[in-house]
């Protein structure tokens with residue numbers, strides 16, 4: 241079994257994060273916890289690239305639709321359709337418009353439990369409900385209700401892979417092997433080595 245410190249995850253700063261000059265702030269949150277940046281680049285994604293990204297998970301459209309329908313019901317509102325695939329398709333169309341609007345900054349982070357740790361720091365999908373102290377909770381105020389009313393994607397600054405398995409597929413989708421750098425950070429000695437030695441003179 242691979243050591244937990246080998247785990248990698250994919251993050252991208254969405255166009256709203258770039259426009260709000262939050263690239264550095266977001267990057268710092270992942271860096272300061274001890275994760276290692278092993279790949280980074282900026283690009284303007286195409287609609288097919290965005291679609292493929294979400295559909296790497298074959299159940300995504302249905303799951304996104306079911307989640308959205310549940311959200312409407314919790315608020316006592318009638319969803320625009322009861323068919324999860326159809327609602328999921330609408331969410332995807334909105335995401336394509338949102339993510340192709342400008343540059344995004346893609347990053348691959350490596351370290352112990354990278355996927356779970358990055359999700360914790362990033363916060364829940366809907367900024368209105370994301371915990372205080374998380375990036376989405378602290379830096380943006382959007383809600384599903386407002387996004388749905390205005391027929392657009394919720395602006396939540398960041399994409400972060402849902403699991404290490406999801407991450408591996410997403411990393412391959414966005415990065416070629418030669419864009420990922422294998423290197424050692426001196427700080428990893430203190431984070432991971434069994435014996436903390438070589439400190440005292």
Ligand code: GDP
Pocket residue numbers: 304307308309311331335364365384387388393394395396398399400401402
């Ligand atoms: P994430 O992994 O936290 O970004 O969330 P998901 O993978 O479940 O969904 C991807 C994106 O779809 C989110 O960032 C939102 O933009 C959008 N989305 C997901 N669920 C909903 C929902 O219930 N309602 C609306 N309006 N958008 C949603």
Ligand code: MG
Pocket residue numbers: 400401402
């Ligand atoms: Mg997701």
